Amino acid sequence: MIDNKNLLENLLSAYPGKSMKNRKEHMMIKDSGEEKQHIMANTRTVPGIMTNRGCAYAGCKGVVLGPLKDVVHITHGPIGCSYYTWGTRRHKGRAKDGEKNFISYSFSTDMQDPDIVFGGERKLKQAIKEAVEIFEPEAISISATCPVGLIGDDINAVAKEAQAEYGIPVLAFSCEGYKGVSQSAGHHIANNNFMENVVGTKDREPKTKYPINLLGEYNIGGDGFEISRILDKIGYDVVSIMTGDGTLEEIKEAHTADLNLVQCHRSINYIAEMMEEKYGIPWLKINFIGVQGTIETLRNMAKYFDDEELIQRTEEVIEEELGEIKDVIAQYKKMCEGNTACLFVGGSRAHHYQNLFKEIGIETVVAGYEFGHRDDYEGREIIPDIEMTADDRNIPELKVTKDEKRYKLRLSEERYEQLKKEMPLGEYKGLVTAMEDGQILIDDLNHYETEVLLDALKPAVFGSGIKDKYVAQKMGIFSKQLHSYDYSGPYAGFKGAVNFARDISAGINTPTWNYITAPWKNDPEIEAELGGAS
Amino acid sequence: MARNFINLDVNPCKMCMPMGAAIAFKGIEKSILMMHGSQGCSTYMRRHMATHYNEPVDIASSSLTEQGTVYGGENNLKKGLRNTIQLYQPKVIGVVTTCLAETIGEDIDRLINEFVAEEEIAKDITFIPVATPGYGGTEYEGYYLSLRKMVERLAEEGSNDKVNIIAGNLTPAEIRRIKEILESFSISYNLLPDISKTLDAPYSKDYQKLPDGGTTIEEIKSMGGAKATIELGALLDEKISAGQFLEDEFRIPLYRVALPIGLANVDKFINALSKVTGAKPDPKLTEARGRMLDAMVDSHKYNAQGRAAIFGQPELVYSIATLCLENGLVPALLATGAKTSKLEELLKKDFGLAVEDTVIIDDTDFDTIRDYVNKLDVNILIGHSDGKFITERDGIPLVRVGFPIHDRVGGQRKVTIGYDGSVNFLDEITNTLLDRKYSSYREDMYDKHFTG
Numbered sequence: 001m002i003d004n005k006n007l008l009e010n011l012l013s014a015y016p017g018k019s020m021k022n023r024k025e026h027m028m029i030k031d032s033g034e035e036k037q038h039i040m041a042n043t044r045t046v047p048g049i050m051t052n053r054g055c056a057y058a059g060c061k062g063v064v065l066g067p068l069k070d071v072v073h074i075t076h077g078p079i080g081c082s083y084y085t086w087g088t089r090r091h092k093g094r095a096k097d098g099e100k101n102f103i104s105y106s107f108s109t110d111m112q113d114p115d116i117v118f119g120g121e122r123k124l125k126q127a128i129k130e131a132v133e134i135f136e137p138e139a140i141s142i143s144a145t146c147p148v149g150l151i152g153d154d155i156n157a158v159a160k161e162a163q164a165e166y167g168i169p170v171l172a173f174s175c176e177g178y179k180g181v182s183q184s185a186g187h188h189i190a191n192n193n194f195m196e197n198v199v200g201t202k203d204r205e206p207k208t209k210y211p212i213n214l215l216g217e218y219n220i221g222g223d224g225f226e227i228s229r230i231l232d233k234i235g236y237d238v239v240s241i242m243t244g245d246g247t248l249e250e251i252k253e254a255h256t257a258d259l260n261l262v263q264c265h266r267s268i269n270y271i272a273e274m275m276e277e278k279y280g281i282p283w284l285k286i287n288f289i290g291v292q293g294t295i296e297t298l299r300n301m302a303k304y305f306d307d308e309e310l311i312q313r314t315e316e317v318i319e320e321e322l323g324e325i326k327d328v329i330a331q332y333k334k335m336c337e338g339n340t341a342c343l344f345v346g347g348s349r350a351h352h353y354q355n356l357f358k359e360i361g362i363e364t365v366v367a368g369y370e371f372g373h374r375d376d377y378e379g380r381e382i383i384p385d386i387e388m389t390a391d392d393r394n395i396p397e398l399k400v401t402k403d404e405k406r407y408k409l410r411l412s413e414e415r416y417e418q419l420k421k422e423m424p425l426g427e428y429k430g431l432v433t434a435m436e437d438g439q440i441l442i443d444d445l446n447h448y449e450t451e452v453l454l455d456a457l458k459p460a461v462f463g464s465g466i467k468d469k470y471v472a473q474k475m476g477i478f479s480k481q482l483h484s485y486d487y488s489g490p491y492a493g494f495k496g497a498v499n500f501a502r503d504i505s506a507g508i509n510t511p512t513w514n515y516i517t518a519p520w521k522n523d524p525e526i527e528a529e530l531g532g533a534s
Numbered sequence: 535m536a537r538n539f540i541n542l543d544v545n546p547c548k549m550c551m552p553m554g555a556a557i558a559f560k561g562i563e564k565s566i567l568m569m570h571g572s573q574g575c576s577t578y579m580r581r582h583m584a585t586h587y588n589e590p591v592d593i594a595s596s597s598l599t600e601q602g603t604v605y606g607g608e609n610n611l612k613k614g615l616r617n618t619i620q621l622y623q624p625k626v627i628g629v630v631t632t633c634l635a636e637t638i639g640e641d642i643d644r645l646i647n648e649f650v651a652e653e654e655i656a657k658d659i660t661f662i663p664v665a666t667p668g669y670g671g672t673e674y675e676g677y678y679l680s681l682r683k684m685v686e687r688l689a690e691e692g693s694n695d696k697v698n699i700i701a702g703n704l705t706p707a708e709i710r711r712i713k714e715i716l717e718s719f720s721i722s723y724n725l726l727p728d729i730s731k732t733l734d735a736p737y738s739k740d741y742q743k744l745p746d747g748g749t750t751i752e753e754i755k756s757m758g759g760a761k762a763t764i765e766l767g768a769l770l771d772e773k774i775s776a777g778q779f780l781e782d783e784f785r786i787p788l789y790r791v792a793l794p795i796g797l798a799n800v801d802k803f804i805n806a807l808s809k810v811t812g813a814k815p816d817p818k819l820t821e822a823r824g825r826m827l828d829a830m831v832d833s834h835k836y837n838a839q840g841r842a843a844i845f846g847q848p849e850l851v852y853s854i855a856t857l858c859l860e861n862g863l864v865p866a867l868l869a870t871g872a873k874t875s876k877l878e879e880l881l882k883k884d885f886g887l888a889v890e891d892t893v894i895i896d897d898t899d900f901d902t903i904r905d906y907v908n909k910l911d912v913n914i915l916i917g918h919s920d921g922k923f924i925t926e927r928d929g930i931p932l933v934r935v936g937f938p939i940h941d942r943v944g945g946q947r948k949v950t951i952g953y954d955g956s957v958n959f960l961d962e963i964t965n966t967l968l969d970r971k972y973s974s975y976r977e978d979m980y981d982k983h984f985t986g
Binding site: 014015016019044045046047048049050051052053054055056057058074077078079080081082083084085086088104105106107108109110111112113115116123124126127129130131134145146147150151176177178179180181182183390391394447448451455465466467468469470471474475476487516 | 538539540541542543544545546548549550552553568571572573574575577578579580581582584585588589590591592593594595596597598599600601602603610611613614615616617618620621632633634636637638667668669670672735737738739741743871901920923926941
């Protein structure tokens with residue numbers, strides 16, 4: 001049995017003094033005997049330690065905005081940022097008949113030296129004009145990159161002017177890369193803009209008795225397609241998805257839903273909170289990753305709507321879906337059982353995927369987030385205790401008030417309180433609840449720490465991203481990308497679970513692992529024979 | 535017209551300068567790169583390199599925040615350097631700027647000098663600063679400029695019997711092939727950069743944070759005393775040419791040749807080697823040349839039916855265009871995202887009438903390329919993976935070459951240089967044309983001759 005405490009101490013000893021102190025606060029060994037354990041998160045990255053974090057632009061344009069199909073997303077800046085977010089996140093989008101789909105495009109103002117010196121506003125205005133004339137999008141987004149804020153381009157003014165001129169929404173996002181401490185800042189910036197300028201701008205009649213929004217689901221590898229399939233089958237009316245396979249048109253109508261489902265708490269909880277405040281829509285923390293997670297989610301949803309017909313239909317669908325997959329999953333479980341995993345991913349996935357791993361017999365022994373906040377680890381009850389830093393204050397905190405016209409009470413206070421006891425309504429208890437005593441939680445993991453942990457713990461699978469994938473694989477440990485799924489997926493819902501079990505089993509059991517040692521390494525006689533023969 | 539839109543780049547056919555620097559510095563022994571700016575830059579570039587090379591790609595960042603943009607990034611850069619040194623123990627640290635650092639006017643030369651003066655741990659480390667603003671050029675310029683800065687910083691006056699080879703942005707496998715050719719001439723050489731192992735390391739259970747291999751500091755130093763330089767890059771500007779610097783500063787004769795793809799370009803490279811060494815090429819090379827020629831004769835009938843669009847970095851486009859031209863395959867469109875007038879100049883000079891109808895555009899994007907592809911009846915695309923944007927819409931097959939190849943495996947192992955590499959590459963192109971022909975020729979014949 002490895003002593004995790006010693007392991008972390010050894011790991012930290014390589015750092016210079018201040019960095020050691022800093023990194024130590026971002027690690028924790030779960031001990032339920034302690035009353036309340038804390039972990040530091042969402043603080044500035046230590047420079048030079050090879051963080052896996054991205055920037056505010058990545059969180060805003062790359063994560064939240066990017067999946068919206070009907071919008072031309074213009075990156076205002078030099079070419080790199082736009083290029084690097086072109087089709088790289090694998091958020092899928094399928095346009096319905098007559099809908100526009102710009103998912104496979106990348107638009108940039110491609111700023112050059114003179115634009116930095118003399119300003120880029122004119123170029124941006126012209127770029128919007130060109131985009132409107134040729135592509136005729138339903139809306140335009142402008143995402144700022146590092147130089148834009150520094151040279152003082154007023155993208156908000158340009159957006160306002162363009163919106164008036166062309167009569168379509170033109171949204172400006174000041175998501176310069178240096179804002180905040182990770183991509184998380186960008187999520188927040190995107191959320192604020194949606195609330196301020198999009199949600200509640202168009203009304204709609206519900207198509208069924210159960211209108212819902214799906215928040216924080218980005219349709220990576222088609223996850224959203226599978227989730228939508230299940231929700232459609234049961235009879236939900238999905239008003240909007242934020243933002244996988246989504247459209248801005250649908251987000252305008254999001255206030256007409258009766259329940260918000262929150263998949264990725266980190267990137268979208270701001271909107272969920274604000275919509276509850278402004279329109280009275282409660283939100284439910286859900287998890288469509290893993291069969292049990294999916295079942296629990298569906299049951300909670302049915303219970304929320306408190307409709308016999310819906311509850312019955314839900315059970316029928318669960319039974320039918322389970323019937324199709326359970327034997328296959330059981331088969332894969334036999335091939336994976338008894339193994340361990342280390343997960344380092346996102347602001348939610350290191351938690352969500354633990355269920356799915358468990359279902360095929362794999363225990364997660366280390367888990368951490370790249371850009372999570374303390375509430376993502378410790379649960380939302382810690383929020384009042386989180387100190388605001390200078391970096392947090394640089395992201396405007398949007399204050400919303402009740403929309404008297406559109407506010408509607410969905411549940412009585414008593415029913416709300418009752419349901420809150422039975423399901424995570426307006427609640428997220430954090431990653432720590434998924435972990436066992438003695439297991440490690442680690443925030444903002446870097447390459448050095450990855451190497452030390454993998455070497456000591458030797459998990460069968462490391463669930464992470466492309467940047468550290470090959471660190472693990474060079475060490476002989478199968479690595480599964482949980483950001484982009486290695487060109488596979490979907491992994492969500494019922495059918496996705498089968499794909500996941502298949503992929504993990506293939507990785508753990510690939511015959512390649514048998515060939516690592518060359519025959520002459522084990523057999524001194526062969527060497528001698530060859531030597532003798534020459 | 536170079537672009538469909540004046541102010542909008544729609545689906546870029548280029549990356550930014552620091553990306554080129556990142557690849558160049560990976561070819562230096564025990565080196566690590568520090569990007570001074572927002573951490574997103576290093577994250578994006580590591581991500582892109584990892585998808586292509588399938589290797590760990592560690593690039594440090596000074597992780598500047600809003601505070602740094604106001605008060606300067608000095609503290610972050612120095613702290614970052616300290617941490618990187620402690621964790622990686624590199625011999626060389628390349629320090630490159632990003633849009634952010636350049637816009638706020640960071641003076642990295644001064645900061646590095648201060649750091650070296652202040653820090654004991656810095657004394658055995660070689661620092662190479664390079665200014666690479668993302669708005670100052672593409673990965674093409676970033677790559678060659680970094681090589682030039684390494685040489686400017688390190689090359690020393692002297693006299694030795696070595697030959698300098700400045701490699702273009704080739705694959706690790708191609709660098710290995712270059713070495714084989716050099717070794718066949720039995721010469722000692724300085725090969726800059728050498729990514730043959732660092733970006734395509736063999737599996738080994740003991741993981742090394744900084745993999746073995748790469749050009750050594752000593753080798754770069756001795757470049758100042760070499761007897762000649764052969765620079766693989768026919769189009770690059772003198773200001774970013776390491777070979778030019780060595781000629782200007784140390785009077786080392788410079789032979790500038792194209793990337794050795796295609797018979798004529800390989801000939802020029804071999805000829806240059808022969809000239810500087812005074813030795814005849816190994817008979818194996820002559821044999822390989824003959825074999826390539828034989829293959830060219832055999833497959834010209836298929837190739838003559840090809841109309842290609844070739845896109846990517848200028849040097850690669852030039853050399854692949856040459857390969858096509860010498861095989862009767864029409865290069866209908868040559869396109870690069872970098873700004874260069876030399877591509878057109880050089881091809882017109884070398885091929886005259888043969889490229890009269892070829893559309894040659896620089897500073898372009900894939901939206902424009904796609905329009906030309908359709909206008910010019912192109913039936914084969916040759917370039918990096920982003921060309922799939924066109925394949926997915928118009929069904930025109932793409933032969934993947936260059937950087938990045940992120941939707942197929944093996945981009946790092948691909949060899950298109952040398953006689954044998956060129957002929958394999960040519961076969962791939964020819965077979966792609968044949969594939970297309972045989973998948974539809976019965977229907978085409980029927981439509982043409984029976985239904986008229």
